[in-house]
Amino acid sequence: MKAVTVVDLTKKFGDFTAVDRVSFDIEQGEIFGLLGPNGAGKTTTISMLATILSPDSGKALVAGHDIQKDQPGVRKSIGIVFQDPSLDEELTGWENMDFHGRLYRIPKKIRLERMEELLDLVGLTERKDDFVKTYSGGMRRRLEIARGLLHRPKVLFLDEPTLGLDPQTRNYLWDYIEKLSNEMNISVILTTHYMDEADRLCDRIGIIDRGKIIAIDTPENLKKTMGGDVITIRSPDYHGRIADLKPNWIEKVESYDGFFSIALHGAEEHLSELIRILVERQVTISSVSVHKPTLEDVFLHYTGRRIRDSGNSAKEQMRMTYRARRH
C-alpha cells in the first residue's frame, strides 16, 4: 500500500487556483519533497492532506484513509510540523510532549517511554524541564518534530522544517530527519524552497510551481535531464548574440533575467572556446561560473524562472542559492 496517494487534488481561493490538479504517490518509508517558490501551493497541498483545508475537487488517501470521508483516521495516522511555530511557550518541553500524548490518547506508560526516547533522539533530554520560551529556534523545531512523532504516525508532514534556521542547525535537523526515516520507516513529506535541502534529504522530489506539479523524479534523475555540467554567465546581452549559440557540444541554452545558462558535457575543456566565441560576438560578461547541475537549474529549466526570483522572499534564500552553487 502506498503511504499517500493524491489524484487531481485542487483547491481554489476565489478566482485563484492555489493547487491545480496535483497528483503524486508516496511509498512507505520514502522522503518526498515538494519543492517550489513561496506561494507555489506547497502548504495548501499539505494542509489538504492533513485535513486542515478541504479540497474543491480531487481525491487523496493518507495511510489508506480518505482525507474527506475519514478525517479522524487521517489525523490519527499523521504527524505534522507546521511552518509557523505551534508550541506552548509557557510550558516546558516535556509538558508540550505530554500534552500532545494525552491529546492523542496514548496510554501513560507508553507515553512516558516514548517521550524519553524521542527527546533523546532529538537531543533535548537535558533541556526537557525548561520552558519552551527559553529554547532556540532549532531546539523548538526539534521539539516539534519529536512531538509530531509521539503517536507513531505513518506519515510525517514537515512544512518548511528549516525555515529561518542557521546553516549549522539546518544540518543537524537534516541528520535527524534522515535518522528518523531510516529508523522508524515512516514516510515523510516535506515542503521546502531550499534546493540543497530537497537535494540532500529527499528520495524523490515533486517540483511545484503556480499550483501545478511540473516534474517528479529522484534528485539525480532530475539533474540528469540537465546534461553533464552547467555554465552560468551573467550578461545583459542574451537576445541576438547568444540565443542562437549552437556549437555541437552545447546541449541547451536558457536565459533568465540577466543570466543565461548553458548545459553541456565537459564544461572545463570547452570553457575557453566558449569565452572566445562570446568575446568575438562582443558579449558583455559580468561573471562566469561552472558547476554541476543543481535543482535550481532544473527548476529554471521547467519554469523559465529561478526559485529565488519567483518567491517574495528573503535575502537568506538568495544566500542559500549561492551556497548551493558553490558546492
Add this chain to the structure above:
Amino acid sequence: MDVIYTIWLRNVKRYLRSRSRIVGSLGMPLFFLIILGFGLNSVVTIPSVSENYVEFLVPGIVSMSVLFTSIFSGVQIIWDKQFGFLKETLVAPVSRIEIMLGQTFGGATTAIIQGTIILVLSLFVGLNIPGIGGFLIAFGFMALIGVGFTSLGIAIASRMEDMNGFQLIMSFLIFPIFGLSGAMFPIESLPPMFRSLTLADPLTYGVEGIRFGLYGVSQINPLTCLGVLLSFSTAMIFVGAFLFRKVKM
C-alpha cells in the same frame, strides 16, 4: 474525558505560573473594594440587605473578579491562535466540543481561584466567616459565572482574528455587565429602566447568589438566581461550542 482534562490541566498550569497575571487581576477588584468600600462606608447604608457598604460590596467584587478572569480566559484562545498552538490542538484527532469544554472548565477553574482569593482577602476587611454551607453556595455560583462567561469569551474569540478588538469588549461588554449587575448598588434603589437592565444582566443573579451564600440574605430569591444562571451558562456553552466549531486553523 481525558482530553477535556488535558486541556483543563494546561490552562490551570499556565494560570498558576503567571504570577503577574494573578496579582495583576487582583488589583482592580481590590481597588474597588477598598477605595469604594471604605470611601462610601460612612455615607451609605443599605438597611434591608446589609449593615455596612463594604460588606454589601464583597459579593459584587468577588463576581467581578470571576467575570474578568473568565472572559479573559475564554478570549485567551486568540493568543493560542496567534502563537500557533491552537493548530496543534485542532489537528489532533479529538472533537472540537472536547477542546471547547476543556477550555471552559479551565477558565472557570482559574476564575474560581481568583474569586476565592478576593473572598479570603475580604475576610481582612470585615467579612464575617459564613458557615461551610454558605461558602459552598458561593463557590457554586462562582463556578456557574465562570463557566458561563468563559464560554462567552470563547464565543467572542472564535469570531475575532486578533486582540485588537479586546478593548472594545472591555468597554462595551465586560464593564456594562459588571456595572449593571447590582454589584455596587441595591437593585431596589435603581430607576425603573435601569432596574430592568439590571434584571436582564446574568451577572446580577451571580452576585445575588453569592450574597445569599455569604450572608443568608439576598435581593433576589436564590433559587431564581440558580435557575437563571444555570440556563445562562448552559446557553453560553452551546453558543461557544457552536462558534468554536467553525474556527478555521
